[in-house]
Amino acid sequence: MSRFDRRRFLTALGAAGLTLGARPEGHSGSAAAGSASMGSGSRSGRPLRFVGVYTPHGRAHELWQPHEGFDLRFVESTLSPFDDIATFGKTFRDRLIALDGIDLSAGIAAGTSGHDGPRVILTGSGADGRNASIDQYLAVERGLGTETPHTSVVLGIGNAEPEIGSSISYGPGGTPIPKCIDPAKTFGDLFAASLTGARREEVERQRQMGKSILDVVTADLKRLSSRAPQSEKTKMDQHQAALRDIEKRLSGVERACPPPVQPDRTQFAHVGAYDGGARFLDAVTDLQIDLLARALSCDLTRFASIFLGDLSRTHLFPDLPDDVHSDVAHRYDAREERRPGTPATWSKLAIQNRYSYSKVARLLARLDEGGVLDDTIVYVCGDMGDPARHSSRSVPALIAGGCGGHFKMGRYLDLRRDKGGDGVPNNRVLVSICQAFGIDIQRYGHAADPHIVTGRLEALEG
Amino acid sequence: MPARLRRLTNAEYERTVAAVVGADEHVADRLPPDVRHEGYTPNSEQAVPSAWATGIDAIAREVAHRAVAERLDTLVPCAPSHAETCAGELVETLGRRAWRRPLDPAERASLLGAFRDGSAGRGFAGGAEAVLIALLESPSLVYLTELGAGGAPGALVTLTHYEIASLLSYTVRGGPPDDSLLRAAAAGTLLLPDVREEHARRLLALSDTRQHFRRFVLEWLEVDSLARTAKSDDLFPEYGETREHMLDETTAFADEVMVFAGGSVRALLDARFASVDPTMARFYGLKTWGARASLARTRRAGVLQQASFLAAHAHEDVTSPVKRGDFVLRKLLCTRIPRPSEVGIETVFPPPSRAKTTRERFVSHSENPACNSCHETLDALGYTFESFDATGAERTTDNGKPIDMRARVDLAGQWLSFGDSLDLAEWLAGNPEVSDCYLRQAFRYFTGQSDPRIESELVALTRDVPRSFSDNLFEGLIAYVRSDLFVKREVRP
Numbered sequence: 014m015s016r017f018d019r020r021r022f023l024t025a026l027g028a029a030g031l032t033l034g035a036r037p038e039g040h041s042g043s044a045a046a047g048s049a050s051m052g053s054g055s056r057s058g059r060p061l062r063f064v065g066v067y068t069p070h071g072r073a074h075e076l077w078q079p080h081e082g083f084d085l086r087f088v089e090s091t092l093s094p095f096d097d098i099a100t101f102g103k104t105f106r107d108r109l110i111a112l113d114g115i116d117l118s119a120g121i122a123a124g125t126s127g128h129d130g131p132r133v134i135l136t137g138s139g140a141d142g143r144n145a146s147i148d149q150y151l152a153v154e155r156g157l158g159t160e161t162p163h164t165s166v167v168l169g170i171g172n173a174e175p176e177i178g179s180s181i182s183y184g185p186g187g188t189p190i191p192k193c194i195d196p197a198k199t200f201g202d203l204f205a206a207s208l209t210g211a212r213r214e215e216v217e218r219q220r221q222m223g224k225s226i227l228d229v230v231t232a233d234l235k236r237l238s239s240r241a242p243q244s245e246k247t248k249m250d251q252h253q254a255a256l257r258d259i260e261k262r263l264s265g266v267e268r269a270c271p272p273p274v275q276p277d278r279t280q281f282a283h284v285g286a287y288d289g290g291a292r293f294l295d296a297v298t299d300l301q302i303d304l305l306a307r308a309l310s311c312d313l314t315r316f317a318s319i320f321l322g323d324l325s326r327t328h329l330f331p332d333l334p335d336d337v338h339s340d341v342a343h344r345y346d347a348r349e350e351r352r353p354g355t356p357a358t359w360s361k362l363a364i365q366n367r368y369s370y371s372k373v374a375r376l377l378a379r380l381d382e383g384g385v386l387d388d389t390i391v392y393v394c395g396d397m398g399d400p401a402r403h404s405s406r407s408v409p410a411l412i413a414g415g416c417g418g419h420f421k422m423g424r425y426l427d428l429r430r431d432k433g434g435d436g437v438p439n440n441r442v443l444v445s446i447c448q449a450f451g452i453d454i455q456r457y458g459h460a461a462d463p464h465i466v467t468g469r470l471e472a473l474e475g
Numbered sequence: 476m477p478a479r480l481r482r483l484t485n486a487e488y489e490r491t492v493a494a495v496v497g498a499d500e501h502v503a504d505r506l507p508p509d510v511r512h513e514g515y516t517p518n519s520e521q522a523v524p525s526a527w528a529t530g531i532d533a534i535a536r537e538v539a540h541r542a543v544a545e546r547l548d549t550l551v552p553c554a555p556s557h558a559e560t561c562a563g564e565l566v567e568t569l570g571r572r573a574w575r576r577p578l579d580p581a582e583r584a585s586l587l588g589a590f591r592d593g594s595a596g597r598g599f600a601g602g603a604e605a606v607l608i609a610l611l612e613s614p615s616l617v618y619l620t621e622l623g624a625g626g627a628p629g630a631l632v633t634l635t636h637y638e639i640a641s642l643l644s645y646t647v648r649g650g651p652p653d654d655s656l657l658r659a660a661a662a663g664t665l666l667l668p669d670v671r672e673e674h675a676r677r678l679l680a681l682s683d684t685r686q687h688f689r690r691f692v693l694e695w696l697e698v699d700s701l702a703r704t705a706k707s708d709d710l711f712p713e714y715g716e717t718r719e720h721m722l723d724e725t726t727a728f729a730d731e732v733m734v735f736a737g738g739s740v741r742a743l744l745d746a747r748f749a750s751v752d753p754t755m756a757r758f759y760g761l762k763t764w765g766a767r768a769s770l771a772r773t774r775r776a777g778v779l780q781q782a783s784f785l786a787a788h789a790h791e792d793v794t795s796p797v798k799r800g801d802f803v804l805r806k807l808l809c810t811r812i813p814r815p816s817e818v819g820i821e822t823v824f825p826p827p828s829r830a831k832t833t834r835e836r837f838v839s840h841s842e843n844p845a846c847n848s849c850h851e852t853l854d855a856l857g858y859t860f861e862s863f864d865a866t867g868a869e870r871t872t873d874n875g876k877p878i879d880m881r882a883r884v885d886l887a888g889q890w891l892s893f894g895d896s897l898d899l900a901e902w903l904a905g906n907p908e909v910s911d912c913y914l915r916q917a918f919r920y921f922t923g924q925s926d927p928r929i930e931s932e933l934v935a936l937t938r939d940v941p942r943s944f945s946d947n948l949f950e951g952l953i954a955y956v957r958s959d960l961f962v963k964r965e966v967r968p
Contacts, residue, residue: 173508235584340827
């Protein structure tokens with residue numbers, strides 16, 4: 014049971030003169046025209062959660078597309094981890110939608126595609142957009158993250174740089190949100206309150222002192238905000254939201270939840286992909302996923318994203334070249350209408366794809382153990398379809414989890430238009446996800462062509 | 476320029492924290508990395524997301540605790556035995572240092588409140604620690620304000636004296652104003668261009684100001700990414716250990732150019748010396764090492780043939796004529812090349828080959844007319860660097876075949892021929908367009924904005940610099956510091 018004093022917190026928000034678009038739990042947003050009624054939570058009434066996942070290096074479509082009957086287990090299938098009871102204890106086949114034919118259209122139109130594609134995945138905007146990604150939009154701007162100690166959690170693997178090629182979470186104004194790539198730090202940030210003994214005493218002391226310090230800092234920001242021109246308001250609002258996050262944690266928000274095991278530093282001497290850390294990144298990924306799943310299960314947060322890394326220099330698959338980017342992704346030779354392609358290149362890329370999806374399956378398994386899989390929307394997306402062409406058309410997109418009953422799971426949706434034509438803009442998926450959270454919007458993202466940003470993906474509803 | 480709040484970069488935050496507590500504190504690397512704009516860390520996009528706020532909260536606590544435990548007597552201007560009055564003096568002194576201006580009564584009361592709560596049960600030291608934590612994570616420390624007295628949208632405002640003091644110091648040296656500048660602000664003299672110039676020259680002469688220029692050079696060359704650039708272990712087993720030495724070389728070279736050549740782009744591009752340690756001297760096959768090791772008998776000069784630059788603009792295993800050529804166009808000639816997707820082209824990387832040179836592999840670009848419109852120039856500029864491998868080591872063959880570095884390029888409206896990248900560097904060093912572009916790049920860094928219209932105004936200011944100093948970057952900076960552009964801001968809606 015949560016001991017979070019919500020009323021006190023909201024009073025504090027009022028005192029700080031903050032503007033929030035909060036839709037408190039249980040207070041349904043109005044339905045979009047013509048659609049079924051929506052709520053901010055699961056159809057079960059429990060709160061809904063969102064996790065955005067980035068997967069690298071496009072996909073070998075030949076081995077990605079499910080076979081007849083939503084078969085995920087054919088030889089070399091990249092999606093096989095989702096139907097692998099031996100490894101994960103159960104199948105997630107009925108908790109998955111494979112979306113074929115999603116384009117990062119706003120990015121393509123703005124020249125933000127290929128390696129810059131991550132910018133578009135959760136924002137529905139190219140580099141010229143100023144809007145937040147949906148995790149931040151829902152959690153911060155619409156206030157759905159206010160009830161948990163952490164408004165949102167943003168993790169990454171191997172590369173902490175807030176560049177558009179390695180970030181899927183963006184704040185208001187369109188600047189990348191920093192990713193935490195160190196499991197020890199992730200643990201410290203999320204679970205410090207679960208510590209015991211001397212560290213616990215220190216945390217308590219800091220908490221006591223924190224309140225009056227935060228008063229000074231908040232008052233200072235308020236004075237500065239009152240002098241700031243309108244053009245700087247977004248920046249000030251983001252800073253205020255950050256202070257609210259600190260305040261929430263100082264207010265003694267605790268969750269009755271078993272703390273996870275503290276990560277063992279000996280498992281990862283380095284966490285950067287380029288400083289010799291590559292061989293630790295598999296262990297780092299597992300730790301990050303486990304900590305994230307626990308944070309979601311413990312209701313420490315309801316909004317998160319994770320930017321997965323690749324297999325380069327990990328030596329996990331001896332048959333795979335050291336440099337997956339240049340020697341696997343660039344060499345992928347797709348089957349096309351008039352040419353057969355090179356199956357050996359599909360197999361290599363499929364190893365990378367399957368590895369990424371095994372990590373997503375791990376996340377699903379942990380969420381299931383924590384009892385929140387049915388109330389979570391996991392949106393998994395890559396920046397490229399055919400990686401050798403650096404194409405942001407037909408990117409690999411999956412929706413996983415129970416999704417609170419809002420989407421009809423266990424399906425392959427072929428959204429490809431005629432061959433070579435445009436697919437469906439990812440903005441539709443983003444609108445559908447926001448609507449599942451009870452946010453009555455009809456468009457998301459930024460593009461000159463309104464067709465790109467408008468409308469939901471009705472097919473998700475079945 | 477627009478009235479604004481600019482969040483300090485991590486490096487600026489580190490120097491500011493150090494100035495407040497009076498001791499070196501290495502905290503920049505512990506914060507989430509800065510967001511870059513046009514490649515530069517000082518910019519208006521820098522924000523305070525939750526992770527950054529949490530980061531400075533942890534740092535503030537740790538640094539304040541250490542400062543109070545180890546150096547309370549140097550932080551406090553009075554005897555803690557007179558707790559009441561001394562608390563007031565503590566707040567006043569540390570507050571002015573952190574916020575780079577005097578405090579108003581409400582601010583003083585707010586900080587004294589933190590002192591009272593902090594001292595409960597922990598005495599004066601506890602109170603001092605609480606005040607210090609609050610200051611180190613306060614918005615007034617974290618943001619550089621360029622607001623003046625404020626006004627309606629469209630109004631042109633003049634910065635306050637204290638804002639000018641801060642701006643001057645962060646612009647010139649990337650750190651907070653010292654007592655002398657704050658005294659000038661108090662005396663109200665910083666609206667006089669001569670006084671600003673005098674302070675700017677004084678700050679430029681301080682030895683640690685070099686750090687700020689170094690960082691500009693590293694960000695301009697995009698070599699600070701080297702720390703995150705991996706190379707094939709099989710092909711370049713020594714790269715991992717050499718990488719740090721490569722960066723040290725560029726840093727030391729930047730120092731030389733700052734101190735002895737006024738940060739001139741000409742010197743950066745065609746100085747015939749290297750600033751190398753024994754490791755890099757060996758790497759280059761030089762007989763001597765030191766701050767000015769001669770490059771006379773080599774085909775290297777300046778930054779473009781330094782290993783750091785060549786390695787940062789290459790792939791893990793092979794060179795990248797595209798990356799190197801693209802740098803020359805973007806950062807030296809300020810020419811924007813559209814991304815392939817902007818013109819509807821899907822990129823196909825030339826397949827790897829053990830039988831062809833890199834140049835031969837890239838011929839596919841010139842065979843495809845859509846690619847060729849940009850790549851003809853891009854690739855040709857890049858080919859001139861082909862005598863240096865993916866780590867910047869010199870080579871005469873590529874996949875066993877001889878290398879061809881010659882290029883004919885249509886640049887600035889004329890067809891030019893280069894024998895290799897040294898030819899190219901010499902041509903660039905003498906080109907006025909490169910000087911202008913370099914000034915634009917420098918102003919992006921030193922003013923933290925990249926509005927093309929403002930950039931043009933800034934570059935125009937430097938036209939008044941006497942000819943004998945025209946290649947001196949710092950004279951250009953001083954022209955800016957003296958100008959109205961420096962002290963006036965436009966309120967944007």
